[in-house]
Amino acid sequence: MTGVFNEAYASAYDAMYADKSNAAECDAVVSLFRKCGDRKISRLLDLGCGTGRHAIELAGRGFDVTGVDFSEAMLARARERAPGKGTLDFAQGDARSYRSAKPFDAVLMNFNVLGYMSSNQDFTAALATARANLRAGGVFVADFWYGPAVVIDPPGERLREITAGDSKILRCSRGTHEPDRQCISIAIRVIEVQQGQIRADSEEVHTMRYFFPLELELALQSHGFRLAALTGYPDIEKPASASEWLAALCAVAI
Structure with a gap:
């Protein structure tokens, strides 16, 4: 992941993705919370939060959100947009190693953050990070590129x-x-x-990296998760499909 999301790219990022529907994607995330969560979800960890588009949207819906990203250039833009947007904090950190002192109800990896974990070492480290920051029964939600x-x-x-x-x-x-x-x-x-x-x-x-269903299920099981849903994205009412690159997973911490 080195050498990406530098200053020039970060400065143009929000303009390049202005037509991306963060609200619709957050609708999908919240729906997965309701489908898979064991109780009310209030504290969220957004790993790879970028310029904070999803984190700010979710904070505006009443969630307590911590956004973490390794790129200070991206975080600078997130902080510029964040004041007055609910209970929200941003911190510099790595999705492969970040640890919080207090567990969260849900961990998110939005906009294909999981795909940046291109090696098995990075992929398993990211899953370990998600599990380490979750309470038992908490949920992990990530969108990704569907291998088929x-x-x-x-x-x-x-x-x-x-x-x-x-x-x-x-x-x-x-x-x-x-x-x-x-x-x-x-x-x-x-x-x-x-x-x-x-x-x-x-x-x-x-x-x-792109992922296949059995690969994800096995990797999640080995890191203390149960795969609860594998869906289309952002339309989670559809199953993941070989006709669509975008998919989402929801896993429960066990």
Whole structure:
């Protein structure tokens, strides 16, 4: 995960994903709480919170949220947007090693944070972190790329142009499928143009893992979880499907 979410990328992040429905995704998360939780859920840990979009939305719904991210550039933007948004705190930390003194009712990994755990070492460390920060009966919710769908429909190249105030942002992405590693390496170039001049030009390579159902069930069991739901995302009423890349899991701490 080194070398990603640096200052140039972080500065354009919210504009690039302005059309992403955080409210709909938080609806899905809360619905999974109701389906799988054993009692009222109030304290949430958002691992890999980024610029705080989900954390702020959930705090506004009355949850007590702690957002953790390893990127100070992303956290700086989260803190700028956070004042007055409910019971909310942000801290620098790693999803593979963060430990809180007090357990949470739920742990979240939103926007494919789990996919950034591309090695088995990172993946198992992230699951151990989720379990260590949960009370018994608490829930772990994560969205991820669903392996059967990725194998059937591998990635290509995409170009997006986003208007942000008086600037234009060009996001160019090129995905390279590495099936033997269950990974996709995405080279992302972000160019910000203001008044006809290039203001910023940066490139990062994001290596993302995809997951299969039996793999997830076994890994969760070995880290003290019971897999309670494997669904589409953000429409959790649908099952995970080989026709859709996005899926979500909900697991209960045992």
